[in-house]
Amino acid sequence: MSSEQPAFCYWCVTGAVQSGRGFAADRKIRGFTLIELLVVIAIIAILMGLLLPAVQQAREAARRTQCKNNLMQIGIALHNYEMAFEMLPPGVVNSAGPIRNLEEGYQMSWMVQLLPVMEQTMLFSMVDFSQGAYAAVNSPIRTTRMSVFRCPSDPAPPLAAAGGLIVGEASYAGCFSGSDKPIDADGDGCLFLNSGVRYREIRDGASNTLLAGEKQIVAEAGEFGWIAGNRSALRNTGVAISGGWDIVKPVAGGKPAAVVIPSVTATSGFSSHHTGGSQFILADxxxxxxxxxINVQTLSILGSRADLQVVGEW
Structure with missing residues (x-):
């Protein structure tokens, strides 16, 4: 067996390296072409276009669930109040009606009465009931923003009342009547002026009577805070859902139409920022x-506690 090794040719190896061959002979390095890059970007854009609406819908579903939870807490508080006092709280306490949407009078709302049964005893103890809702001594309560009274889908920023005071707004309101009329002592709902409705007076049935529901917070229509027992805390079902005068409606050019207030006693109906309708608490x-x-007549019947009308499926 020969022990001779093949001769090493320096000039051959050097020439191969200089000519671009050698150990990586004929190997070419290439990147993406412009067309390939554009195709990848287009695919990513399509995926993002499909994904973002789904993410937004998931977020809105979560906000709607939180809003439902808020209403459940308010409903439980109403029932706890009723069990303690054998009647529902008055929709608004005032010496006389009809209630005017102005910072005047006593106008203490039903939401104030729920504070003790919503684990807000300290806040309730701060309320000076010898003074009205708009008294300076009650300003700390009026300016308190309660998350349980706000729908997460409502984008309204902190709003100022007529006096420039930043108030704690409410996305929910009690139902005082099945008809579109001013808030007064003749309400046929469950929460109206100086009311004290007992469950035996809800003759239409607790599962067919609305206690409260959602409303949009619209600064142009006037907001007085959840402490005030006017249109800020009470609405009627005589108006179609999201069909009232206090809804900001877009017009040509993308700018919202001006809100026209019919009168100082006008209340309007229920509304929400959820697609397709609003959420309500029933008396049960x-x-x-x-x-x-929903049929406007059916909605009106649901807002009345004892009109003895058959509702059927709704």
Whole structure:
């Protein structure tokens, strides 16, 4: 067996390296072409276009669930109040009616009465009931923003009342009547002026009577805070859902139409920022989403506690 090794040719190796060959002979390095890059960008854009609406819908579903939870807490508080006092709280306490949407009078709302049964005893103890809702001594309560009274889907920023005071707004309101009329002592709902409705007076049935529901917070229509027992805390079902005068409606050019206030006693109906309708508390304690396409007459019947009308499916 020969022990001779093959001769090493220096000039051959050097020439191969200089000519671009050698150990990586004929190997080419290439990147993406412009067309390939554009195709990848287009695919990513399509995926993002499909994904973002789904993420937004998931977020809105979560906000709607939180809103339902808020209403459930309010409904439980109403029932706890009723069990303690054998009647529902008065929708608004005032010496006389009809209630005017002005910073005048006593006008203490039903939401104030719920504070002790909503684990807000300290806040309730701060209320000076010898003074009205708009008294300076009650300003700390009026300016308190309660998360349980705000719908997460409502984008309204902190709003100022007529006096320039930043108030704690409410996305929910009690139902005082099945008819579109001013708030007064003749309300046929469950929460109206100086009311004290007992459950035996809800003759239409607790599962067919609305206690409260959602409303949009619209600064142009006037907001007085959840402490005030006017249109800020009470609405009627005589108006179609999201069909009232206090809804900001877009017009040509993308700018919202001006809100025209019919009168100082006008209340309007229920509304929300959820697609397709609003959520309501029924007198039996359940929370139900009601379509904005519901028959107006059916909605009116649901807002009345004892009109003895058959509702049927709704």
């Amino acid at each position: 304690g359940s929370v139900r989403f009601v379509s904005q396409n």
